[in-house]
Amino acid sequence: MAVIELTQLSKWYGEVIGLNNVTAEIEHGITGLLGPNGAGKSTLMGLATGQLRPSKGGIRVFGESPWDNPSVISRIGYCPEGDPFWQKLTGFQFVVFLARMSGLQGASARRAAIDAIERTGMSANAGRAIRGYSKGMRQRIKIAQALVHSPELLILDEPFTGADPIARHELTNLFRELAAQGVHILVSSHVLHEVEAMTREMLMIDHGRIVAQGDVQAVRKSLLDRPHVIRVRVDQSRKLASQLVGWELVSGVSIPQPDTVLFETKSPEAAYERLNSTILSDGMNVQEIAAADESLEAVFGYLTHRESK
Amino acid sequence: MMTIRAMTALFFFTISQMLRDAKFWVMGIVLLLPSVLALVIEHFAPPRHSLEPAWDLYHGLLQYMFLMGLVPLTCMLYGTGLIGAETESRTIGYLITRRLRRSTVILTRFVATALVLTLLCDVAATAIHISIMSGVNWQALAAHLGQFAAWSPMHDLTVYWCVIALGVLGFLAIFSLIGLLTAKPLALSVIYMVVFELIIGNVPAGARVYTLMHQLRVTAVGAIPGLKVLFALPPELTARLFSANGSGITQVLIISAVALTLACVLITVRELTPSKVARD
Numbered sequence: 336m337a338v339i340e341l342t343q344l345s346k347w348y349g350e351v352i353g354l355n356n357v358t359a360e361i362e363h364g365i366t367g368l369l370g371p372n373g374a375g376k377s378t379l380m381g382l383a384t385g386q387l388r389p390s391k392g393g394i395r396v397f398g399e400s401p402w403d404n405p406s407v408i409s410r411i412g413y414c415p416e417g418d419p420f421w422q423k424l425t426g427f428q429f430v431v432f433l434a435r436m437s438g439l440q441g442a443s444a445r446r447a448a449i450d451a452i453e454r455t456g457m458s459a460n461a462g463r464a465i466r467g468y469s470k471g472m473r474q475r476i477k478i479a480q481a482l483v484h485s486p487e488l489l490i491l492d493e494p495f496t497g498a499d500p501i502a503r504h505e506l507t508n509l510f511r512e513l514a515a516q517g518v519h520i521l522v523s524s525h526v527l528h529e530v531e532a533m534t535r536e537m538l539m540i541d542h543g544r545i546v547a548q549g550d551v552q553a554v555r556k557s558l559l560d561r562p563h564v565i566r567v568r569v570d571q572s573r574k575l576a577s578q579l580v581g582w583e584l585v586s587g588v589s590i591p592q593p594d595t596v597l598f599e600t601k602s603p604e605a606a607y608e609r610l611n612s613t614i615l616s617d618g619m620n621v622q623e624i625a626a627a628d629e630s631l632e633a634v635f636g637y638l639t640h641r642e643s644k
Numbered sequence: 645m646m647t648i649r650a651m652t653a654l655f656f657f658t659i660s661q662m663l664r665d666a667k668f669w670v671m672g673i674v675l676l677l678p679s680v681l682a683l684v685i686e687h688f689a690p691p692r693h694s695l696e697p698a699w700d701l702y703h704g705l706l707q708y709m710f711l712m713g714l715v716p717l718t719c720m721l722y723g724t725g726l727i728g729a730e731t732e733s734r735t736i737g738y739l740i741t742r743r744l745r746r747s748t749v750i751l752t753r754f755v756a757t758a759l760v761l762t763l764l765c766d767v768a769a770t771a772i773h774i775s776i777m778s779g780v781n782w783q784a785l786a787a788h789l790g791q792f793a794a795w796s797p798m799h800d801l802t803v804y805w806c807v808i809a810l811g812v813l814g815f816l817a818i819f820s821l822i823g824l825l826t827a828k829p830l831a832l833s834v835i836y837m838v839v840f841e842l843i844i845g846n847v848p849a850g851a852r853v854y855t856l857m858h859q860l861r862v863t864a865v866g867a868i869p870g871l872k873v874l875f876a877l878p879p880e881l882t883a884r885l886f887s888a889n890g891s892g893i894t895q896v897l898i899i900s901a902v903a904l905t906l907a908c909v910l911i912t913v914r915e916l917t918p919s920k921v922a923r924d
Contacts, residue, residue: 385740386740386915386916387915387917388915403740405647405744409646409743415738419735419737419738421735432657435649435652436653438645438649480738
């Protein structure tokens with residue numbers, strides 16, 4: 336049985352279509368949910384966690400409808416997108432409360448919280464109020480609350496947003512480790528490379544429709560000829576740009592803003608790898624590494640166009 | 645068992661959330677204003693030869709300023725945000741993707757909020773009692789008690805504690821329902837309060853029996869001897885509106901149960917999305 340089954344699933348908000356007649360099965364292990372902003376990823380996750388109701392068609396998680404169904408949703412760990420927090424709580428209080436909301440009792444809730452916080456590398460900051468957290472810390476503590484009740488299925492909405500390269504690496508390893516322990520993971524991203532580092536199974540959506548599904552290598556092959564634009568926000572932008580110019584795999588470099596470098600490559604995977612080691616060895620202070628949206632939109636535009644053909 | 649643990653966690657979390665919020669302390673200060681007013685009046689009042697001014701001030705403040713004004717206002721501010729505040733901050737997602745059904749989430753938050761507000765309002769009512777009673781010299785007035793000889797302020801305070809609890813239950817239920825009905829619940833709540841409770845609840849028409857305001861008044865009048873005099877109505881109207889030993893407890897409980905049931909149905913069928921949301 337598939338972990339999540341979508342049957343002619345549609346969701347619309349007034350005249351805006353969130354998902355359009357989607358039929359798919361999400362199997363065991365890690366599945367990447369990939370799509371540009373506004374593609375319908377969060378809508379699909381909202382439906383899978385019982386927060387949204389299908390306008391048409393159906394969704395089943397572990398064989399049952401998740402809407403107002405605690406027997407299903409208590410088996411899910413959900414990490415939402417954005418910044419939904421009770422800001423005055425400390426990270427520890429936040430995770431303990433949600434452990435208790437999952438039915439864990441006093442001491443075992445605290446133990447589970449300590450364990451989840453440790454796994455996400457937040458032990459040193461767990462006693463601080465969430466309002467003082469950086470974006471990366473917020474992501475980690477949201478992941479900790481999703482793990483705290485040892486769910487069978489993790490639904491992670493853009494978990495890498497705001498995370499630095501080291502955090503991305505650590506979180507990727509954590510998700511792989513959890514998957515090896517038998518946890519099913521549905522993780523959304525608008526960056527192909529991020530998801531690719533974790534899994535080969537992918538569901539790509541755009542404008543509420545599935546544009547590609549299955550093995551990432553097969554999808555990637557069709558994208559080989561398309562250049563990817565990567566954006567790096569860094570304190571030493573000129574130094575980084577001058578290094579990038581010398582790389583064979585980089586076909587163009589620009590500095591649109593004093594703290595931002597954009598570069599174009601047809602081998603994003605290798606570029607990300609080399610970029611990370613360059614940044615670490617040169618001690619640069621990086622605020623963000625991301626696929627520039629325009630490029631990603633172009634990728635999905637390309638896929639959508641190919642689909643329609 | 646796990647559901648009960650989750651309910652307990654949510655119950656105490658709701659209480660701690662209220663106590664951490666500046667709104668609670670601001671409301672506490674606002675609720676103490678009638679007692680400050682009573683202190684000021686008592687301080688500047690000329691020497692009294694009767695209990696009547698104290699009786700008027702006591703019941704006037706508790707009936708008109710407190711039960712008809714501050715208690716509904718407090719319930720409005722908390723009831724409309726019972727689920728709405730969590731929805732707007734998108735933290736509702738954490739509460740409804742755990743162990744509890746949606747209806748259990750709202751009921752647990754309702755009980756916790758009602759308990760805290762009842763205690764807060766009862767403390768404020770007690771402050772009014774203390775403010776007025778501290779200015780009454782019972783010994784000096786012993787020979788002039790007249791029709792107030794049987795007045796027992798402590799009995800009346802006990803009645804008000806119960807009526808306030810009943811009022812919090814009813815108003816909080818109504819405003820919790822309104823909070824789920826619309827994205828702008830405060831506007832609808834003010835309209836409800838003015839049109840239904842303050843106008844219909846105070847005109848001698850049949851529809852007033854459906855208002856909480858009327859039922860709370862009936863309950864207070866039924867339990868506090870001589871209170872009907874406060875409303876200065878013609879005798880035939882007084883007899884029609886306030887039957888002997890009447891009580892509005894059952895009606896308030898029915899209104900609360902209906903409002904809460906509707907709120908549970910609404911939260912079970914409705915999506916909880918913030919009023920301004922980016923759809924991805």
